[in-house]
Amino acid sequence: DGSTTVTAGMVDALVKTHAPMCMKNLHHTLTATGHLKHYGRLQYNLFLKELGLPVEEALVFWRRSFKSMTDDKFNKEYRYNIRHGYGLEGRRMNYPAKSCARILTQDQPGPQDSHGCPFRHFSTTNLSSAMVQHYGLNQSEQSEILASVKQGHYHVACTRIFEITHQRQGVKKGTGLDGRGETVTHPNRYFESSWKLAQA
Ligand code: SF4
Known part of the structure:
Protein backbone atom coordinates (compact mmCIF):
# COMPACT_ATOMS: atom_id res chain seq x y z
CA ASP A 1 0.00 0.00 0.00
CA SER A 99 7.58 -3.93 -16.81
CA CYS A 100 7.48 -7.43 -18.27
CA ALA A 101 7.23 -5.93 -21.78
CA ARG A 102 10.49 -4.05 -21.25
CA ILE A 103 12.23 -7.01 -19.61
CA LEU A 104 11.17 -9.26 -22.49
CA THR A 105 12.27 -6.96 -25.28
CA GLN A 106 15.12 -4.72 -24.06
CA ASP A 107 18.76 -5.49 -23.26
CA GLN A 108 18.71 -9.15 -24.24
CA PRO A 109 20.82 -11.21 -21.79
CA GLY A 110 23.94 -13.05 -22.91
CA PRO A 111 25.07 -16.42 -21.51
CA GLN A 112 26.80 -14.84 -18.48
CA ASP A 113 23.83 -12.63 -17.55
CA SER A 114 21.06 -13.22 -15.02
CA HIS A 115 18.61 -10.50 -16.03
CA GLY A 116 15.66 -10.87 -18.39
CA CYS A 117 12.60 -13.13 -18.13
CA PRO A 118 13.36 -16.80 -17.38
CA PHE A 119 10.31 -17.91 -19.38
CA ARG A 120 11.69 -16.26 -22.46
CA HIS A 121 15.44 -16.35 -21.92
CA PHE A 122 16.19 -19.66 -20.17
CA SER A 123 16.74 -22.96 -21.95
CA THR A 124 14.02 -25.57 -21.29
CA THR A 125 16.38 -27.44 -18.96
CA ASN A 126 17.26 -24.37 -16.93
CA LEU A 127 13.63 -23.26 -16.76
CA SER A 128 12.55 -26.67 -15.50
CA SER A 129 15.21 -26.64 -12.76
CA ALA A 130 14.23 -23.09 -11.80
CA MET A 131 10.55 -24.11 -11.51
CA VAL A 132 11.54 -26.90 -9.14
CA GLN A 133 14.10 -24.88 -7.21
CA HIS A 134 12.04 -21.71 -6.72
CA TYR A 135 8.46 -23.03 -6.67
CA GLY A 136 8.62 -26.82 -6.17
CA LEU A 137 6.49 -27.50 -9.26
CA ASN A 138 5.76 -31.14 -10.08
CA GLN A 139 6.16 -32.77 -13.50
CA SER A 140 2.65 -32.09 -14.80
CA GLU A 141 2.73 -28.46 -13.60
CA GLN A 142 6.08 -28.01 -15.36
CA SER A 143 4.69 -29.48 -18.60
CA GLU A 144 1.77 -27.07 -18.52
CA ILE A 145 4.11 -24.09 -18.06
CA LEU A 146 6.49 -25.29 -20.78
CA ALA A 147 3.55 -25.62 -23.21
CA SER A 148 2.66 -21.92 -22.68
CA VAL A 149 6.31 -20.93 -23.06
CA LYS A 150 6.58 -22.86 -26.31
CA GLN A 151 3.71 -20.79 -27.71
CA GLY A 152 5.44 -17.59 -26.59
CA HIS A 153 2.86 -16.91 -23.87
CA TYR A 154 5.35 -15.92 -21.18
CA HIS A 155 2.90 -13.89 -19.12
CA VAL A 156 0.46 -16.81 -19.12
CA ALA A 157 3.21 -19.09 -17.83
CA CYS A 158 4.15 -16.61 -15.11
CA THR A 159 0.49 -16.09 -14.11
CA ARG A 160 -0.05 -19.84 -13.95
CA ILE A 161 2.82 -20.21 -11.47
CA PHE A 162 1.20 -17.50 -9.34
CA GLU A 163 -2.11 -19.44 -9.40
CA ILE A 164 -0.55 -22.83 -8.70
CA THR A 165 1.57 -21.67 -5.78
CA HIS A 166 -1.17 -19.63 -4.13
CA GLN A 167 -3.83 -22.30 -4.56
CA ARG A 168 -1.42 -24.80 -3.06
CA GLN A 169 -1.11 -22.59 0.02
CA GLY A 170 -4.91 -22.51 0.20
CA VAL A 171 -5.04 -18.72 0.14
CA LYS A 172 -6.68 -18.22 -3.21
CA LYS A 173 -9.65 -19.14 -5.35
CA GLY A 174 -10.26 -17.98 -8.88
CA THR A 175 -7.76 -17.10 -11.53
CA GLY A 176 -5.04 -14.56 -12.21
CA LEU A 177 -3.39 -12.13 -9.82
CA ASP A 178 -6.69 -10.76 -8.52
CA GLY A 179 -8.91 -13.85 -8.70
CA ARG A 180 -10.63 -12.35 -11.74
CA GLY A 181 -8.20 -13.30 -14.47
CA GLU A 182 -5.63 -10.48 -14.33
CA THR A 183 -2.40 -11.68 -15.97
CA VAL A 184 1.16 -10.68 -15.06
CA THR A 185 2.38 -7.56 -16.85
CA HIS A 186 4.80 -6.26 -14.23
CA PRO A 187 7.03 -8.01 -11.66
CA ASN A 188 5.97 -5.54 -8.96
CA ARG A 189 2.27 -6.22 -9.59
CA TYR A 190 2.99 -9.94 -9.14
CA PHE A 191 4.74 -9.16 -5.86
CA GLU A 192 2.00 -6.83 -4.59
CA SER A 193 -0.78 -9.30 -5.40
CA SER A 194 1.04 -12.08 -3.60
CA TRP A 195 1.79 -9.84 -0.61
CA LYS A 196 -1.84 -8.72 -0.36
CA LEU A 197 -3.10 -12.30 -0.37
CA ALA A 198 -0.80 -13.09 2.55
CA GLN A 199 -2.30 -10.20 4.58
CA ALA A 200 -5.90 -11.25 3.91
FE1 SF4 B 1 8.87 -12.77 -16.84
FE2 SF4 B 1 7.11 -13.03 -14.84
FE3 SF4 B 1 9.30 -11.51 -14.54
FE4 SF4 B 1 7.30 -10.72 -16.12
S1 SF4 B 1 7.21 -11.01 -13.90
S2 SF4 B 1 9.49 -10.63 -16.61
S3 SF4 B 1 6.63 -12.66 -17.03
S4 SF4 B 1 9.24 -13.72 -14.83
Whole structure:
Protein backbone atom coordinates (compact mmCIF):
# COMPACT_ATOMS: atom_id res chain seq x y z
CA ASP A 1 0.00 0.00 0.00
CA GLY A 2 3.05 2.21 -0.32
CA SER A 3 3.35 2.82 3.43
CA THR A 4 5.25 -0.36 4.27
CA THR A 5 8.86 0.21 5.26
CA VAL A 6 11.05 -2.54 3.97
CA THR A 7 14.52 -3.06 5.46
CA ALA A 8 17.60 -4.73 3.96
CA GLY A 9 17.12 -7.68 6.28
CA MET A 10 13.57 -8.31 5.01
CA VAL A 11 14.46 -8.60 1.32
CA ASP A 12 15.46 -12.28 1.34
CA ALA A 13 12.22 -13.55 2.89
CA LEU A 14 9.99 -11.17 0.90
CA VAL A 15 11.53 -12.15 -2.41
CA LYS A 16 11.49 -15.86 -1.64
CA THR A 17 7.83 -15.71 -0.62
CA HIS A 18 6.30 -13.23 -3.06
CA ALA A 19 8.51 -12.48 -6.08
CA PRO A 20 8.10 -13.70 -9.65
CA MET A 21 10.71 -15.98 -11.23
CA CYS A 22 12.81 -13.20 -12.83
CA MET A 23 13.45 -11.56 -9.45
CA LYS A 24 13.93 -14.82 -7.57
CA ASN A 25 16.54 -15.72 -10.14
CA LEU A 26 18.39 -12.40 -9.73
CA HIS A 27 18.22 -12.72 -5.95
CA HIS A 28 19.49 -16.28 -6.07
CA THR A 29 22.42 -15.37 -8.33
CA LEU A 30 23.31 -12.41 -6.14
CA THR A 31 23.19 -14.52 -2.99
CA ALA A 32 25.04 -17.48 -4.49
CA THR A 33 27.81 -15.57 -6.28
CA GLY A 34 28.03 -12.31 -4.32
CA HIS A 35 27.59 -10.33 -7.53
CA LEU A 36 25.25 -9.30 -10.36
CA LYS A 37 26.21 -7.84 -13.70
CA HIS A 38 25.07 -4.39 -14.83
CA TYR A 39 21.63 -5.11 -16.29
CA GLY A 40 20.84 -7.54 -13.50
CA ARG A 41 21.60 -4.86 -10.92
CA LEU A 42 19.51 -2.38 -12.86
CA GLN A 43 16.49 -4.70 -13.08
CA TYR A 44 16.70 -5.78 -9.43
CA ASN A 45 17.50 -2.36 -7.92
CA LEU A 46 14.42 -0.76 -9.51
CA PHE A 47 12.23 -3.69 -8.49
CA LEU A 48 13.40 -3.35 -4.87
CA LYS A 49 12.90 0.42 -4.98
CA GLU A 50 9.30 0.03 -6.13
CA LEU A 51 8.74 -2.69 -3.55
CA GLY A 52 9.40 -0.06 -0.90
CA LEU A 53 13.08 -0.49 -0.01
CA PRO A 54 14.38 3.01 0.87
CA VAL A 55 17.72 4.07 -0.62
CA GLU A 56 19.64 3.81 2.70
CA GLU A 57 18.42 0.23 3.08
CA ALA A 58 19.20 -0.50 -0.57
CA LEU A 59 22.81 0.57 0.01
CA VAL A 60 22.99 -1.73 3.07
CA PHE A 61 21.44 -4.59 1.09
CA TRP A 62 23.82 -4.32 -1.88
CA ARG A 63 26.88 -3.72 0.31
CA ARG A 64 26.12 -6.92 2.26
CA SER A 65 25.29 -8.89 -0.88
CA PHE A 66 28.63 -8.14 -2.59
CA LYS A 67 30.27 -10.33 0.01
CA SER A 68 33.90 -10.29 -1.03
CA MET A 69 34.08 -6.66 -2.21
CA THR A 70 35.97 -3.96 -0.31
CA ASP A 71 34.07 -0.92 0.98
CA ASP A 72 36.32 1.23 -1.16
CA LYS A 73 35.40 -0.56 -4.39
CA PHE A 74 31.71 -0.57 -3.43
CA ASN A 75 31.69 3.15 -2.73
CA LYS A 76 33.62 4.00 -5.89
CA GLU A 77 31.91 1.73 -8.38
CA TYR A 78 28.45 0.77 -7.13
CA ARG A 79 27.10 3.35 -4.70
CA TYR A 80 26.50 5.89 -7.47
CA ASN A 81 24.57 3.40 -9.64
CA ILE A 82 22.28 2.34 -6.84
CA ARG A 83 21.56 5.96 -5.89
CA HIS A 84 21.13 6.78 -9.57
CA GLY A 85 18.31 4.22 -9.78
CA TYR A 86 16.61 6.13 -6.95
CA GLY A 87 16.87 9.39 -8.89
CA LEU A 88 19.50 10.84 -6.55
CA GLU A 89 22.40 11.25 -8.98
CA GLY A 90 23.02 12.59 -12.47
CA ARG A 91 19.85 13.82 -14.15
CA ARG A 92 17.82 12.79 -11.09
CA MET A 93 15.24 10.91 -13.11
CA ASN A 94 12.58 8.96 -11.28
CA TYR A 95 13.12 5.65 -13.11
CA PRO A 96 10.15 3.27 -12.94
CA ALA A 97 10.75 -0.43 -12.31
CA LYS A 98 10.81 -2.38 -15.56
CA SER A 99 7.58 -3.93 -16.81
CA CYS A 100 7.48 -7.43 -18.27
CA ALA A 101 7.23 -5.93 -21.78
CA ARG A 102 10.49 -4.05 -21.25
CA ILE A 103 12.23 -7.01 -19.61
CA LEU A 104 11.17 -9.26 -22.49
CA THR A 105 12.27 -6.96 -25.28
CA GLN A 106 15.12 -4.72 -24.06
CA ASP A 107 18.76 -5.49 -23.26
CA GLN A 108 18.71 -9.15 -24.24
CA PRO A 109 20.82 -11.21 -21.79
CA GLY A 110 23.94 -13.05 -22.91
CA PRO A 111 25.07 -16.42 -21.51
CA GLN A 112 26.80 -14.84 -18.48
CA ASP A 113 23.83 -12.63 -17.55
CA SER A 114 21.06 -13.22 -15.02
CA HIS A 115 18.61 -10.50 -16.03
CA GLY A 116 15.66 -10.87 -18.39
CA CYS A 117 12.60 -13.13 -18.13
CA PRO A 118 13.36 -16.80 -17.38
CA PHE A 119 10.31 -17.91 -19.38
CA ARG A 120 11.69 -16.26 -22.46
CA HIS A 121 15.44 -16.35 -21.92
CA PHE A 122 16.19 -19.66 -20.17
CA SER A 123 16.74 -22.96 -21.95
CA THR A 124 14.02 -25.57 -21.29
CA THR A 125 16.38 -27.44 -18.96
CA ASN A 126 17.26 -24.37 -16.93
CA LEU A 127 13.63 -23.26 -16.76
CA SER A 128 12.55 -26.67 -15.50
CA SER A 129 15.21 -26.64 -12.76
CA ALA A 130 14.23 -23.09 -11.80
CA MET A 131 10.55 -24.11 -11.51
CA VAL A 132 11.54 -26.90 -9.14
CA GLN A 133 14.10 -24.88 -7.21
CA HIS A 134 12.04 -21.71 -6.72
CA TYR A 135 8.46 -23.03 -6.67
CA GLY A 136 8.62 -26.82 -6.17
CA LEU A 137 6.49 -27.50 -9.26
CA ASN A 138 5.76 -31.14 -10.08
CA GLN A 139 6.16 -32.77 -13.50
CA SER A 140 2.65 -32.09 -14.80
CA GLU A 141 2.73 -28.46 -13.60
CA GLN A 142 6.08 -28.01 -15.36
CA SER A 143 4.69 -29.48 -18.60
CA GLU A 144 1.77 -27.07 -18.52
CA ILE A 145 4.11 -24.09 -18.06
CA LEU A 146 6.49 -25.29 -20.78
CA ALA A 147 3.55 -25.62 -23.21
CA SER A 148 2.66 -21.92 -22.68
CA VAL A 149 6.31 -20.93 -23.06
CA LYS A 150 6.58 -22.86 -26.31
CA GLN A 151 3.71 -20.79 -27.71
CA GLY A 152 5.44 -17.59 -26.59
CA HIS A 153 2.86 -16.91 -23.87
CA TYR A 154 5.35 -15.92 -21.18
CA HIS A 155 2.90 -13.89 -19.12
CA VAL A 156 0.46 -16.81 -19.12
CA ALA A 157 3.21 -19.09 -17.83
CA CYS A 158 4.15 -16.61 -15.11
CA THR A 159 0.49 -16.09 -14.11
CA ARG A 160 -0.05 -19.84 -13.95
CA ILE A 161 2.82 -20.21 -11.47
CA PHE A 162 1.20 -17.50 -9.34
CA GLU A 163 -2.11 -19.44 -9.40
CA ILE A 164 -0.55 -22.83 -8.70
CA THR A 165 1.57 -21.67 -5.78
CA HIS A 166 -1.17 -19.63 -4.13
CA GLN A 167 -3.83 -22.30 -4.56
CA ARG A 168 -1.42 -24.80 -3.06
CA GLN A 169 -1.11 -22.59 0.02
CA GLY A 170 -4.91 -22.51 0.20
CA VAL A 171 -5.04 -18.72 0.14
CA LYS A 172 -6.68 -18.22 -3.21
CA LYS A 173 -9.65 -19.14 -5.35
CA GLY A 174 -10.26 -17.98 -8.88
CA THR A 175 -7.76 -17.10 -11.53
CA GLY A 176 -5.04 -14.56 -12.21
CA LEU A 177 -3.39 -12.13 -9.82
CA ASP A 178 -6.69 -10.76 -8.52
CA GLY A 179 -8.91 -13.85 -8.70
CA ARG A 180 -10.63 -12.35 -11.74
CA GLY A 181 -8.20 -13.30 -14.47
CA GLU A 182 -5.63 -10.48 -14.33
CA THR A 183 -2.40 -11.68 -15.97
CA VAL A 184 1.16 -10.68 -15.06
CA THR A 185 2.38 -7.56 -16.85
CA HIS A 186 4.80 -6.26 -14.23
CA PRO A 187 7.03 -8.01 -11.66
CA ASN A 188 5.97 -5.54 -8.96
CA ARG A 189 2.27 -6.22 -9.59
CA TYR A 190 2.99 -9.94 -9.14
CA PHE A 191 4.74 -9.16 -5.86
CA GLU A 192 2.00 -6.83 -4.59
CA SER A 193 -0.78 -9.30 -5.40
CA SER A 194 1.04 -12.08 -3.60
CA TRP A 195 1.79 -9.84 -0.61
CA LYS A 196 -1.84 -8.72 -0.36
CA LEU A 197 -3.10 -12.30 -0.37
CA ALA A 198 -0.80 -13.09 2.55
CA GLN A 199 -2.30 -10.20 4.58
CA ALA A 200 -5.90 -11.25 3.91
FE1 SF4 B 1 9.30 -11.51 -14.54
FE2 SF4 B 1 7.30 -10.72 -16.12
FE3 SF4 B 1 8.87 -12.77 -16.84
FE4 SF4 B 1 7.11 -13.03 -14.84
S1 SF4 B 1 6.63 -12.66 -17.03
S2 SF4 B 1 9.24 -13.72 -14.83
S3 SF4 B 1 7.21 -11.01 -13.90
S4 SF4 B 1 9.49 -10.63 -16.61
